[in-house]
Amino acid sequence: MALRILVPILATIPVYGLIIWLIVGEGLRPLNQIARAIRRRQPASLEPLPQARLPEEVAPLVSELNALLERLREALDRQKRFTADAAHELRSPLTALQVQLDMLARARTPEENRAALEALRAGMKRAARLVEQMLTMARLEPEAQLAQPAAVALDALAAQVAGELEPLAEARRIELRLERLESVAVRGDATALHALARNLVDNAIRYAPAGGAVRLAAFAEDGSAFLVVEDDGPGIPPAERARVFDRFYRLPGSHAEGSGLGLAIARQVADAHGADIALGDADGGHGLRVTVRFKTA
Structure with a gap:
């Protein structure tokens, strides 16, 4: 009697297992698609993830991921602009320091030597202040300031x-x-x-x-x-x-x-x-x- 009851139950377990596997697989398919999309991306690719036909439960997660990607993109853009500006602005003081060093090397009298040293000292102060302010600017990320x-x-x-x-x-x-x-x-x-x-x-x-x-x-x-x-x-x-x-x-x-x-x-x-x-x-x-x-x- 017990065997007659148990055999049908055991026979249905694989069927139920297959149904559950299909349901879970279907439910996880959007997440798997997102995972594949992320794996295919290059490190610098920060475009938003596609949000079409997403289940209601997954949409908020993807929306938050896209918001994070947007913040990362903005931060990288700021760093790129800053690096380009800094490279441009550093050329002038570095060129001036080179000129002042050349003047010092060509000095022939104590007066010329003192004048060249003063010019070099002033140039180094300006360059140091520029670098200090650029480092300050780079450290002051808006998100970090109010953490x-x-x-x-x-x-x-x-x-x-x-x-x-x-x-x-x-x-x-x-x-x-x-x-x-x-x-x-x-x-x-x-x-x-x-x-x-x-x-x-x-x-x-x-x-x-x-x-x-x-x-x-x-x-x-x-x-x-x-x-x-x-x-x-x-x-x-x-x-x-x-x-x-x-x-x-x-x-x-x-x-x-x-x-x-x-x-x-x-x-x-x-x-x-x-x-x-x-x-x-x-x-x-x-x-x-x-x-x-x-x-x-």
């Missing part, structure tokens, strides 16, 4: 940057003033925000005339936090204010030292933190005022 946000005190940041750049200001006979420091904090990446503040103050010092002043302020107003840097320099014409945020862009006819990266770094950090950065005339209509407006922490 672990923390409260950053803008007043303490302004005071810290002023202290760091005081020797540069003194060497150029520029007065650094902390004019309005209020206790105010924002959410963000401390390293990136330090790069923003330092580049703004560094730019202001380099463009301010000898005997001039650079003024820093950090305060809260109307529900926002502000970081303001103001100088007595030549300012930036309104028609040029949008372009100066482009990497390596320098004002036509500008003779001040600079790589054209300071404001680009500031804009990149501000954008990553959801902050607005605006250029205007300094008080009195002479000089430049840079205002960064954040949401308060």
Whole structure:
């Protein structure tokens, strides 16, 4: 009796197994197709995966994969543009250093030797600053800046940057003033925000005339936090204010030292933190005022 019941059950097991195998295989077919499509791709191929005729359960996964591929493509595009720009911009200082070395080698008198050494030293400083700013720009990926946000005190940041750049200001006979420091904090990446503040103050010092002043302020107003840097320099014409945020862009006819990266770094950090950065005339209509407006922490 038991055998008569058991034999039909055993006989149907392979049939059920085949049916289950077919059902699972059919269900996994879209995933297998996606896996094959990914295997066939070259490393640099970041086009979206096809989403036509995908089961409802698989579509969100493919959509997220495509979003990841898009972010990777944008990151690679940024790196390619940066590498091309950096290679172009490094040619000039490296060529200048070679010329200065040749001048030093040809120097015949102590005066010529001193002049050539001074020119070489200045050229090396410019090249070092350019490389430092390019490395800063490369490190400040927008996605990485807010991976672990923390409260950053803008007043303490302004005071810290002023202290760091005081020797540069003194060497150029520029007065650094902390004019309005209020206790105010924002959410963000401390390293990136330090790069923003330092580049703004560094730019202001380099463009301010000898005997001039650079003024820093950090305060809260109307529900926002502000970081303001103001100088007595030549300012930036309104028609040029949008372009100066482009990497390596320098004002036509500008003779001040600079790589054209300071404001680009500031804009990149501000954008990553959801902050607005605006250029205007300094008080009195002479000089430049840079205002960064954040949401308060």
